[in-house]
Amino acid sequence: MEASTGLYWLLVAGGAIAVAWVARRRGWPAPLLLVLAGLVVSPLVPSIKLEPELILYVFLPPLLYSAALESSYLSLRENKRAIGMLSIGLVLFTTLVVGGVVHLLLPDLPLAAAFALGAIIAPPDAVAAVAVGRRLGLPRRPLTILIGESLFNDATALTVYRVAIGAVVGHGISLIEGVGEFLYTAVGGVLIGLAVALASGWLLGRTRDALVENTVMLLIPFATYLGAESVHASGVIAVVIVGLYLGYRMHRTGAGTRVLLSSVWKVVDFMLESIVFALIGLQLVPVLSGLAGRSPWEVAGYVLAIFAVTVLARFVWVFPSAYLPLLWLKSAPRPPWQHVVIVGWAGMRGVVSLAAAFAIPEGFPERDLLLFLTFSTVILTLLVQGLTFPTLIRKLRVSSEREEYEDNLSEAAAQQAAVEAGLARLEEVLREEPGDQIHGEVIDMLRQKSERRALTAWERLGGGTGQGGAETPSRLYRRLRREMLAAEREVLVRLRDERRLDDEVLRRVTAELDFEEAILER
Incomplete structure (x- = not known):
């Protein structure tokens, strides 16, 4: 890496941390302020293209792992039906609905390519919603559901994305083969995650050195993700399984390890999340550069239509999935409608969608347009839904008192x-x-x-x-x-x-x- 490139990345990191610091001092949602700051400075600085490998192999594993460590395995298990309906069912439903609308808007675009865009847009990123919800006292159950959804939905979306991309570029597979690939990646991710979790638990239980244990903990998400992806299993699921297992058994480590671990991961999360959300805004110029010659009004129509369908599809799925199962699950708790509305509105997209869009191979039909539609959907959900999310929580009088x-x-x-x-x-x-x-x-x-x-x-x-x-x-x-x-x-x-x-x-x-x-x- 050239010195100038390294300096540029250092400036991006420093600027992102400075903006996040201002947000923390003012009590503002840091992810939204970082995205806005990136959008503002993007035309003023040299363009920096988001590399998919950087996000998927460097940023995603530790962020998923940290979230899993801090999550409650027992609470996630208690809400497994709701989480599964969102992280699997809603992702597939959004893929089909968005893909169908895109095919209607762009009839010359292959149907598989339209479904690829649907899979890219399908998984929400709950970081911003959870940060706002915790600050405003959102009850634990909707927070748990949002966290659980964000932990597992990437695995579903990325698997469907791979199948759709393969169908377009010439090595398409049948529906049965697609289901088989999905099961392989999911089961493979679980098995690899459990294997790494057991090995890590055994190792950490015998080290008894806080510095060494925390160093090992920093390496675990990267090793797990790379190991799973190398055999075409789900690295996302594997990392989440390891994080949940170690978080559940964290009381077995030494007190010094736990004290140091909390500080280490707070720093890691703060730095990586700040850079990631700043990078989203900084993609404005690289994304716009591929739209030369297109009618702005036509593209704006596509953007608004896909954004509206994406938001509506979530509500169409969330309400029936919350209440219809109660017809035969008599003992299941009935969620307040306010909680369902909040979960429905918490559909902000994030950097994983952008990374998947940038990973679309060159020569793919309408690649530049699909990239812009992804970018615009991410930005609109973060700004429209993100900025109104606190007001919605207050208006619905939802509280954790x-x-x-x-x-x-x-x-x-x-x-x-x-x-x-x-x-x-x-x-x-x-x-x-x-x-x-x-x-x-x-x-x-x-x-x-x-x-x-x-x-x-x-x-x-x-x-x-x-x-x-x-x-x-x-x-x-x-x-x-x-x-x-x-x-x-x-x-x-x-x-x-x-x-x-x-x-x-x-x-x-x-x-x-x-x-x-x-x-x-x-």
């Missing part, structure tokens, strides 16, 4: 149970060890510390060796406190597994234990 109260209540109860387990473990140690090794003031400190933390949780609802080889008080305190922390963490994980504690609350509570344990280790 009740959930927050229940979270605080369950946290306080879990803290109380954990403290009781820790104190019980302390009493066991006191019975096992000779009395002359136990310092009374240390025992009192330990008891007071546990009781104080439990009291704090309830209040949230209202708003070496010493002489003779004996342990020093500080070392004794650290050893006994670690025993108590281990017992408390075991109770918290058990409550999570029994679904009496949500994963998000578990992470919040165990983070306090991890920080304390990290301090003890120092």
Whole structure:
């Protein structure tokens, strides 16, 4: 890579981080501000073409992996029907509807090419919607559904995209072969993901070095994605499986590893997401350059028609898929219509769609037009839906206040149970060890510390060796406190597994234990 190219990428990264910083200070949605900034500066700077390999092999794996690590496997499993209807059913439905409309607008375009555009546009990117939803207190279930959809829909869309592209460029396959390829990529991705997950869990369970473990964690998504794609399986599914597995078993790693892991991935997510959304806006000039000689009004008509169909198709699918299954699933919860509207409007497209469009081979029918239609759809969904998303949440009066109260209540109860387990473990140690090794003031400190933390949780609802080889008080305190922390963490994980504690609350509570344990280790 030439020095000038490297400098340009450095300036892009620096500018994106600066814009994201301004958005954070002002409380604005950073993805939308980054896209707008990219659109504004695109005509003023040298054009930078988005390389599909850069997105699919460098940006996508760590972003998917990080989102999976932070997701709740149990919550995703509880909402698997809704997530599956969106990540598989809606992607296929959008592909067919958009592809059919494109074929009507451009009758000379092969039908398979029209379906390729439908597959490119089909998968939404929930980053912007989730960021806004969390900031405005969107309830957990619609957030979980949006996150789950974004984790798995890329795999469906990219598989259909490959089949459609192959049909156009001359090595087309039958419907049965297409279904077989879809099943192979999905099952292959799951199997490879599980294999890497088990191997990674075994390795991380024996390393016991926070720096080494986090370095391995950084390499896992890239190795998993490359391994799956090398055998034509779904790298997206494989990475998500690994992330969900390791996130679910994260309590088995050391406290220092978890504390460092949280900071590392926050930095990685912030940097990669900032660059990705800035890159979307910066594609304005490269995309427009391929439209020379076309009527602006004609192209604008195509853009508006596809945008409207894309938005409408999501609503047409979301409402029936949310309520029709209740006719035979009597015990299934009935989602509030406000939640369904929010999920229906949260259809912002992202960089994966652009990467797939740029990956269309040269000489493909109407390649430049398809690229522009993809770009315009991504921009319009981000700006129109993204900018109105906060207003929609406020107008529908959707709030997570009740959930927050229940979270605080369950946290306080879990803290109380954990403290009781820790104190019980302390009493066991006191019975096992000779009395002359136990310092009374240390025992009192330990008891007071546990009781104080439990009291704090309830209040949230209202708003070496010493002489003779004996342990020093500080070392004794650290050893006994670690025993108590281990017992408390075991109770918290058990409550999570029994679904009496949500994963998000578990992470919040165990983070306090991890920080304390990290301090003890120092």
